[in-house]
Amino acid sequence: MKSYRKELWFHVTGRRAFINITPQVEECLRESGIREGLLLCNAMHITASVFINDDESGLHHDYDAWLERLAPHAPISQYRHNRTGEDNGDAHLKRQIMGREVVVAVTEGRLDFGTWERIFYGEFDGNRRKRVLVKIIGE
Amino acid sequence: MKSYRKELWFHVTGRRAFINITPQVEECLRESGIREGLLLCNAMHITASVFINDDESGLHHDYDAWLERLAPHAPISQYRHNRTGEDNGDAHLKRQIMGREVVVAVTEGRLDFGTWERIFYGEFDGNRRKRVLVKIIGE
Amino acid sequence: MKSYRKELWFHVTGRRAFINITPQVEECLRESGIREGLLLCNAMHITASVFINDDESGLHHDYDAWLERLAPHAPISQYRHNRTGEDNGDAHLKRQIMGREVVVAVTEGRLDFGTWERIFYGEFDGNRRKRVLVKIIGE
Numbered sequence: 001m002k003s004y005r006k007e008l009w010f011h012v013t014g015r016r017a018f019i020n021i022t023p024q025v026e027e028c029l030r031e032s033g034i035r036e037g038l039l040l041c042n043a044m045h046i047t048a049s050v051f052i053n054d055d056e057s058g059l060h061h062d063y064d065a066w067l068e069r070l071a072p073h074a075p076i077s078q079y080r081h082n083r084t085g086e087d088n089g090d091a092h093l094k095r096q097i098m099g100r101e102v103v104v105a106v107t108e109g110r111l112d113f114g115t116w117e118r119i120f121y122g123e124f125d126g127n128r129r130k131r132v133l134v135k136i137i138g139e
Numbered sequence: 140m141k142s143y144r145k146e147l148w149f150h151v152t153g154r155r156a157f158i159n160i161t162p163q164v165e166e167c168l169r170e171s172g173i174r175e176g177l178l179l180c181n182a183m184h185i186t187a188s189v190f191i192n193d194d195e196s197g198l199h200h201d202y203d204a205w206l207e208r209l210a211p212h213a214p215i216s217q218y219r220h221n222r223t224g225e226d227n228g229d230a231h232l233k234r235q236i237m238g239r240e241v242v243v244a245v246t247e248g249r250l251d252f253g254t255w256e257r258i259f260y261g262e263f264d265g266n267r268r269k270r271v272l273v274k275i276i277g278e
Numbered sequence: 279m280k281s282y283r284k285e286l287w288f289h290v291t292g293r294r295a296f297i298n299i300t301p302q303v304e305e306c307l308r309e310s311g312i313r314e315g316l317l318l319c320n321a322m323h324i325t326a327s328v329f330i331n332d333d334e335s336g337l338h339h340d341y342d343a344w345l346e347r348l349a350p351h352a353p354i355s356q357y358r359h360n361r362t363g364e365d366n367g368d369a370h371l372k373r374q375i376m377g378r379e380v381v382v383a384v385t386e387g388r389l390d391f392g393t394w395e396r397i398f399y400g401e402f403d404g405n406r407r408k409r410v411l412v413k414i415i416g417e
Contacts, residue, residue: 003314036142044392046331053185058219080336105274114183135383175281192324197358244413253322
């Protein structure tokens with residue numbers, strides 16, 4: 001069994017963004033030399049997500065508006081978490097909707113994806129450098 | 140290490156449905172001959188889910204009503220994604236709540252499940268053939 | 279390839295709670311002797327979650343209030359599932375928001391975590407003993 005590990009770094013300017021990280025994850029898979037196995041890709045921060053969906057800007061706008069409706073940022077006093085001095089209570093909630101991680105099949109050396117599947121980093125508390133972990137096991 | 144891959148196809152008539160796919164996934168596991176490992180089962184489409192919960196029709200009605208309240212289908216003009224000519228903006232949101240994938244432990248050649256755990260395909264934009272991927276690695 | 283399996287048992291007094299189970303999962307990893315691989319940790323019950331977030335009591339209060347707003351427990355007659363004689367329809371919905379499982383990278387014999395990542399058991403229908411599964415594969 002082979003294993004591979006890499007950290008990817010992202011710095012979003014502004015509070016929230018969705019970034020297509022599929023090319024970086026594909027590069028990890030090439031580097032690993034693994035042909036058959038499983039790939040885990042997860043946010044290492046608890047106010048960010050990794051998820052799979054469509055690379056369509058209208059949809060990303062819809063996600064942002066929807067998450068803000070389900071878990072509004074302001075007023076920040078509505079979250080007890082923010083009594084710690086943070087203002088990111090909403091980001092911890094948004095991340096649960098969108099998820100921490102994805103697990104992707106690796107088949108014949110490629111991400112085994114449907115036609116429109118792409119991997120995204122979802123940032124909900126930006127303006128600093130944050131990490132995504134890629135771990136691959138297989139042969 | 141062994142690996143196994145299969146695509147399962149589903150065609151839902153109507154927009155939304157939940158289908159118990161546990162028997163098909165168990166058949167994949169038998170075919171694979173894998174006794175110890177991990178099984179990934181994921182929707183290959185971005186308006187569908189694979190999730191684990193109870194096979195109870197009342198609950199499925201509750202999920203459908205709840206998802207429709209959290210992310211209503213109509214009016215379709217409320218989603219910027221639908222400006223692309225689609226009418227499935229809501230389906231991309233519902234799928235995030237229910238999830239893309241499940242990872243299941245394989246122990247002694249069986250899905251290592253609690254008493255009531257069953258695997259479901261959740262369709263949110265039906266009326267066409269769509270795929271689920273089963274990938275198993277182990278020994 | 280090595281594999282390891284263990285069930286962890288929890289008994290929450292009251293309907294809902296979040297329990298930091300990171301120490302128990304780390305103990306499983308030590309017992310397994312696995313240095314490189316993937317660790318799956320999932321609820322074996324369908325009214326409970328395993329998720330990763332921050333060990334901060336204010337945040338846990340926020341999660342509980344938010345989930346109760348998205349899927350209220352009462353009136354129990356609002357859920358068709360409760361016609362079966364259950365009163366836990368809301369718990370099946372809350373569990374979908376928070377998720378069934380986490381997959382964690384194992385690197386150099388440790389859970390490969392960001393600074394604040396901790397694993398939690400989320401109980402939404404307590405007052406009885408329930409199980410979490412830990413499965414680890416690797417070398």
